[in-house]
Amino acid sequence: MQQKTHKLASRLSYTFGAFGHDMFYATLSTYFVMFITSHLFDKSNGGTGAKMITYITIIMTSLRIVELVIDPFIGNTIDNTNTRWGHFKPWIVFGGTLGSIILAALFTDLGGLNVSNPWLYLILFAILYITMDIFYSFKDIGFWSMIPALSFDSNEREKIATFARVGSNIGQNIVGVIVMPLVLFFSVNANHGQGDKRGWFAFAAIVALIAWISAMVVAAGTKEIDSDLRKNKEKTTFRGVLGVLVHNDQLMWLALTYGIYTTGMAITNSLELYYFTYILGKPAEFSFLASLNAVIGVFAVLAFPPLAQKFKRKNVFFISISIMFLALLLFAFSGKSLFMVLFSAVLFYIPQPLVFLVVLMILTDSVEYGQLKLGHRDESLTLSVRPLLDKLGGAVSNGVVVLTAIIAGMTSGASASDITPSGQLAFKFMMFGIPAVMFLIASILFSKKIKLDEKAHAEIVDELEKTWGQHLGTDDSADTESEAQVIDYKAPIDGELIDLANVNDERFASGEMGKGFAIKPTDGKVYAPFSGTVEVVFPTRHAVGLKSDNGVVTLIHVGIDTVTMRGTGFISYVKQGQRVEQGDMLLEFWAPAIEKAGLDDTVLLVISNSDEVHNIEFKQASGKVTHGDDVLNITK
Template structure:
């Protein structure tokens, strides 16, 4: 925006320049709104992409390449076309801008969509997102640090520290190269982990894209909150270089602010996991908003005092990565919320909402800042000495007043409507784990109907753990006790080792490591679930010795858990064992129904239904 308002046009014709600035800012804002309708389809396209490189990496590389080329061209006057043929310039600008924005979305959505693909556990997601955010925090702030030094270094005319067209183009070309190179690194260096619960039996059709998003109420309320919040912070952030240039008269000191932000921001991001664990994400969110409102109050009265300006700007920036991570975690958790509620999992489609809202906030920011710059007289040829006192007041109203109002409204919505927290998400994941067999797929070659027909005659199911055998109806988890999860038994463990009850394949493993799904060589589907409420332990005290897809033999150790850790956390350590496809088994006979058992003891004999032959077969 500062390139467009202060450098793209000749300062000798202010009336026509203002008109072109309005045209361009309108185009940018309008295109971003148009692209809001495209972003969900981008997420859906990524979800429906299946290559040997995974869902995400092809789009990250393509987006990084095309977007970087378009970015470089946009930071130029296109060989003077802006003056010689303004209409043609505006048309080409619009095409390049929407192209850059769309391909940036492919890269951005693909990148952040890896988080729910890597893990189902909230704590692990927080760690992954935190380190990713450390990188993005450094990158974003480095841009602020180097922008004016690079522009001035490459400029022929230093222009009182504001640089010229050549300097701005070389700055953009540098950023574009780094952006492309980082996309290559991600494409070559990351690995997408497969997971049973990430499988969909059907794809989301284009006509159903917005329906999928709209029915997820937690996603929608959070989206409204974040839309107002991100519009507010982007207005203030985009105004800061104007503030240093036209109010303080020292654009070079902007690099000092961004350097401070980069250093402090790294530590702030790293503090997110412990803060979220100790105070909860909701409380972190509210504390961040309060800090930012205080910072804007200080900023609005700071004037040209460098210390107060830096203090206010840093206080305003510190909470931003934390809010970003809070929102990102809730959006990530809403993937499972939607999956449990509607029986369909949409990762990239759901994660596309966050960059969609950032772009909407960017559109609002472009409109507001562009108008504010023109109304305050902060355009080509202006300096801190030529901007009037009334211009300063006008600009501050846009820079602080409007954002504060947007953020307060968004926070109120968050407080009243967003209820998806860490505990609720843990319960959702627990429910998904218990119904793992409903999500089972076998490379498209075998359906669930085929699997349940494979149950062989006289299959023996041995005790997976030593302890006291109980009736499943006696456990305190009603999902198991009622038989909703399947038919089976429970064991009060005497040790913490879980073994394979038969020869088969590991079909489902979970980040929390407190449950495992197996399929016998004869087609029996079974879930072994350790404890009640142990999903909240997030894997603490559990060690898993096998991986999904691995073939195991009867008696092979699968999981080991530390029973005192379960009891210390206040959870029941009862191990529940269910046969998920029991309805397709003719004979279900208990060898042992109660008393002490050791792992490896025969507990059940199972056999398949008798095959019926039709009249033609009999003939």
């Protein structure tokens, strides 16, 4: 019950964190551009205003592209951060605080400097923007990198990510619901329903405050798991960062795929408010779209786990992209029909949370893929790729949006009646045509290059679990001249003793995992074979690692391929670091659950550091055993 309560509290805290985090991101990526193009300057500024908008866009796009190079190093810095609060929380708190303050400041004209001293405004703007963007990156990477640190179980990760995506879905869409009502409420001049600078600043300040509060909630309500599997054998240096990224081939192909996809998606999303303002001529109606997206998006997110289970993640991706293609086609021919615009825009939005979760899950699983392939674990460095690509998509889409606004005449002081037919045609080509091409390219890459699915990840985790104890052993400082010590290794479970060479797992049968034996169980209770310390309790609860007082390391592994059961049918009674005495119960399993899964329930027991052991003598090599019977004498 305590574990369930903790999990629920952690999920809810993380969900609220995602809510505030995506309110911030939506404000920055979508509505800040609207503020710059339509409200920072007015008609009286004429050509000067257009030039300044161009300069500001160049600064934002250039700084974001330059900052992309920094993101992997930010992720590596977070990975190398060790505090009593964990890797991530200090950066979430600090980045959330500073980023929120600067966001509110950017939604101003900096005391009129945009007109009175344009060059000083541009300099200050650049400093504030890059500072905000860097510390936002620390928070963003730290926040989403927490998922693999909160659980090793792919199923639990899906639940955490689904909860979080519900929060982020509501957060990013609630901004669209409140943006125009808040802007108009605090504005002195309604300005054809578009509001003024005072209203836009009030809106940004409210969003910034909520985002800061949500960061504090994440810091207070979540907890990282403590497991040996999260301990790198070595730290990744700055020089090794690019090597980690390049050699994780699944990470790189997914990055290319998602980068193309998210750029196309961001272009369409960012131009939706322009469509309502300058094509429909009804900016206030945009709140209806955001409200619909917020409600329907929650159901789309909650549908992800059952959809992923029924169709597998890769198929969910292709189904989602197909729906988005249809939505773009309908949207392109919606004209000024509010119903068709709303229907098409909602249809375009529904698959977006699903694609996000597919990509996030594969990225999260690529942490273990990289750990197995490269020999060390890089959580934040790996997860930094996703926000990096979102920023790249945002940077490119911001440039496209401003270019589109200028070409179509959708800048300061313009209204729907000012937009020419040629301007509308150019606008629709940029909003619908370019994204459609990008989605097609992304789908081809995803189909051809992404191989890391749920089954492959379960096999990788199983491989990591089997090799967990190979780097553990006797303390090098121990007295090498001390007398040999003998440990009696007791049978940990009732059943039939089997030669390890005869089990249906090549890694164990070959002796690669260490010397040992196997037991075909007649009971589901597993007891400690000797006194010592629990070194690791695997998240899937099907295995446990112990270390004796004089350094003998053993792995007790229940069943073959039972990692795929994700803990179903298993109960763990110990935790990492706990002292146990010989005969204490370690875990319990339900054999019918393993049988139902079509798996072998043979219990495998090996001495993981057999090469450090002087002698292993079998007291009994076959026959029936009861837990507590002598099986091995180990001389250390």
